[in-house]
Amino acid sequence: MATTDIGPKNPAVKAGEAAFDYVDKRTGVKTGAKWFMFRNIPAETSWFQTLGFTAMALFGMQAITGIILAMYYKPDPNSAYQSIEVITNEVTWGWLVRGMHKWGASAMIVVVFLHLGRVFFFGSYKYPRELTWVTGAILLIMTMFMGLTGYLLVWDQKAYWATVVAVNITASAPIVGPYVADILRAGPEFGPETLSRFYSIHMLVIPGGMATFIGLHLFLISKLGIAEPPYSKRRMAVERAEEEARRAAENERLPYGRREVPAVAPATPEPQKVEGAS
Amino acid sequence: MAESQGDETAGGTRGGQYSGPTAHVPEPVHDHHDDPAFITRTRFLTGVALVTGGVMTAAILVPVVGFAAADALKDEEWRWVDVGPLSDFPDGETSSIAVSGPAPESDRRAFLRHRDGAMIAIWNRCAHLGCPVSYSPGGDVYACPCHGGAYDSLGRVTSGPPPRPMDRFDVKIVTPDGQDVARQTSPAEGVSTAGASPEDRVLLGRPFSIDEEQNPFKLHGPGELVTGPLSNLYPF
Numbered sequence A: 001m002a003t004t005d006i007g008p009k010n011p012a013v014k015a016g017e018a019a020f021d022y023v024d025k026r027t028g029v030k031t032g033a034k035w036f037m038f039r040n041i042p043a044e045t046s047w048f049q050t051l052g053f054t055a056m057a058l059f060g061m062q063a064i065t066g067i068i069l070a071m072y073y074k075p076d077p078n079s080a081y082q083s084i085e086v087i088t089n090e091v092t093w094g095w096l097v098r099g100m101h102k103w104g105a106s107a108m109i110v111v112v113f114l115h116l117g118r119v120f121f122f123g124s125y126k127y128p129r130e131l132t133w134v135t136g137a138i139l140l141i142m143t144m145f146m147g148l149t150g151y152l153l154v155w156d157q158k159a160y161w162a163t164v165v166a167v168n169i170t171a172s173a174p175i176v177g178p179y180v181a182d183i184l185r186a187g188p189e190f191g192p193e194t195l196s197r198f199y200s201i202h203m204l205v206i207p208g209g210m211a212t213f214i215g216l217h218l219f220l221i222s223k224l225g226i227a228e229p230p231y232s233k234r235r236m237a238v239e240r241a242e243e244e245a246r247r248a249a250e251n252e253r254l255p256y257g258r259r260e261v262p263a264v265a266p267a268t269p270e271p272q273k274v275e276g277a278s
Numbered sequence B: 001m002a003e004s005q006g007d008e009t010a011g012g013t014r015g016g017q018y019s020g021p022t023a024h025v026p027e028p029v030h031d032h033h034d035d036p037a038f039i040t041r042t043r044f045l046t047g048v049a050l051v052t053g054g055v056m057t058a059a060i061l062v063p064v065v066g067f068a069a070a071d072a073l074k075d076e077e078w079r080w081v082d083v084g085p086l087s088d089f090p091d092g093e094t095s096s097i098a099v100s101g102p103a104p105e106s107d108r109r110a111f112l113r114h115r116d117g118a119m120i121a122i123w124n125r126c127a128h129l130g131c132p133v134s135y136s137p138g139g140d141v142y143a144c145p146c147h148g149g150a151y152d153s154l155g156r157v158t159s160g161p162p163p164r165p166m167d168r169f170d171v172k173i174v175t176p177d178g179q180d181v182a183r184q185t186s187p188a189e190g191v192s193t194a195g196a197s198p199e200d201r202v203l204l205g206r207p208f209s210i211d212e213e214q215n216p217f218k219l220h221g222p223g224e225l226v227t228g229p230l231s232n233l234y235p236f
Helices: A011-027 A029-037 A047-070 A080-089 A094-121 A130-152 A157-171 A177-185 A192-224 A233-251 B002-011 B041-069 B229-233
Strands: B081-085 B093-098 B109-115 B118-123 B134-136 B141-143 B157-159 B168-174 B180-183 B201-210
Touching: A011 A029, A029 A192, A047 A094, A047 A192, A080 A094, A094 A130, A130 A157, A130 A192, A157 A177, A177 A192, B118 B201
Parallel strands: none
Antiparallel strands: B081 B201, B093 B109, B109 B118, B118 B168, B134 B141, B168 B180, B168 B201
16 A cells, blocks of 8 residues: 555545455455466567457457347348348448458457467467367367358358358268268258258357357466467576586486486395295 | 282283283274275265266257257158150250259259250269359350369269269159159160150159269269279268
8 A cells, every 4th residue: 555545535435445345255256366367477478479369359359249240130041141231231330240240250260370370389389288279279160160150141152152062071071071061051951951050050059169168278378377488588598508407418428317326325225025925 | 899800910920921901902993985895875975966967968968969960860852853844855955954852942953964865864063062063055064163173964074173973863754644754774874755745744853973984873972982992981
C-alpha cells in the first residue's frame, strides 16, 4: 500500500472489496487467477509468443459471429443459399458479421499455422511440453475440420463440389475410409441430411471439442510455463557450459556424464552371494 | 494369589526356562486391504460405482452413436428408373439424362450412349474424386473439370488421375406395359436395341464398376481400384 493510503476508506471501495473477499473466500478465484495470469516468463519472450493467443481470440470471434449467423441461417438445401443472401444483403450489418466469420476462418488457419511454425522452430515442443504439442495438434485437426464443414454451408456449386471431392478423399483411405465417408455424408450420396449433419458438426460437435482442448492447452501452458526461445542468453549460456563440460571430459578421456570412481575402498565388505544358492 | 506368586518365583528356576510375565506381543495385524483376493467394502463399492457408471454411459452413448451412424452405413436400395422412351435416344447419339434414383436430390446423371444398335449408360461421376464429368460430342470424349481426368468414348481413362474407367448403370428396355424387350448381358456389348420399337421405355438400374476390359465389378467409390493389389485396400 502506498503511503498516501491513509484515513477512512471510500465506502464504495470498501463495499467492492467486501464483495470481492466474499467471492474469493468461497472460490479461491484470486489464487487461481494469480496462478493463471501472473507467471514468470523468460526475459526474451517476444511478439512471436502471442500467436497462440491470437488464434484463441480468433476462435472467440468465430464463436460469437457464428452464434449470431445461426440465428438467420437455415440448414436446408432449399433455403440455405437464400438465407445467406438475406444475411448478406438485407440484415443490418449482416455483410459485416458474415465477412468477419468468413475472413476470420481464413485468418485462423493462417495464424494457427504460424503458431505451429513458431513452436516448431523455437523447439518449444520439447520436454516437458510434449503433451501441449499433442493437444495443439488435435486443435489443428479440429480447426481444419471446421473449415471443411463450414465451407459446405454456403451451399453453392463451389461449396458442394469441393465438399464432394473432400469427402471422396476421405473415402479413399484404406479399410475404414468408405465408412467414415458414409457417416459424414449420412448415406452413399450427398443429400439434405448431409447439410444438416455438417451444420451440426460445424456448430455443436467440434466447437465443444475445441473449447475443451483449448482449456487443456491453456492449463498445460500455465503449469509448464513458456519455453525459452533458442536465442535466449540464459539458455545459450547453459548450453555453452554443457558443451565445455563435454569437451573437458573428452580431454580427460572419460565418457561424458560419468564421474571418476573415488579410489576409497568400501568400509565394510559387501555380503558375498553364494553361487548356486537360490 | 499365593499360588500364582509361587509360580512366578518358581518360574526362574524350573528347567532353566523363563516362564515369568512377558511383554504383550500383539497378534499379527490382518488388514483385508493388503489381501488382493479379499473383497473389502471399499473395493466392492468401487466396483459397483464403476459398473453402474459404465452401464449408464453405454446406455446413453450406444443409442446416440447408432442413431448418428447406422443409417448412413446402409446400402442404397436400387429400383429401375424410367428415363424415357427409346425414341429420345436415337442411334448415333450420346445424351445426358438425370437419374434421380432413390435419392431425388442427388446430382446423379447418366450418359446414354446409343451406337450401332447397342446402348450403354455411363455414370457421370468421375472415377477420381467424384466430380461431374462433361461430354464433348466433337471428340466423343469425357473430361472432368476438377483435376483433368479424361476418358474415351466408352469411359476408359485416357489421361489424368482417375484409377479406373467411369462406372456404368445397368440398362434394360421394356415395353410400355412392362414386358422385358432386351437386357444387358455384358457391359462391353450393352443392351441391344435391334428388336425394340421407338415407344419402348429405357430403364436404368443398379450401377457397377468396370475395369479397362469392361469386366463388371461391384460398385466402388471414387478413387478406388477394382483390379491389382491395391484393390485389397477396401475389403468390405
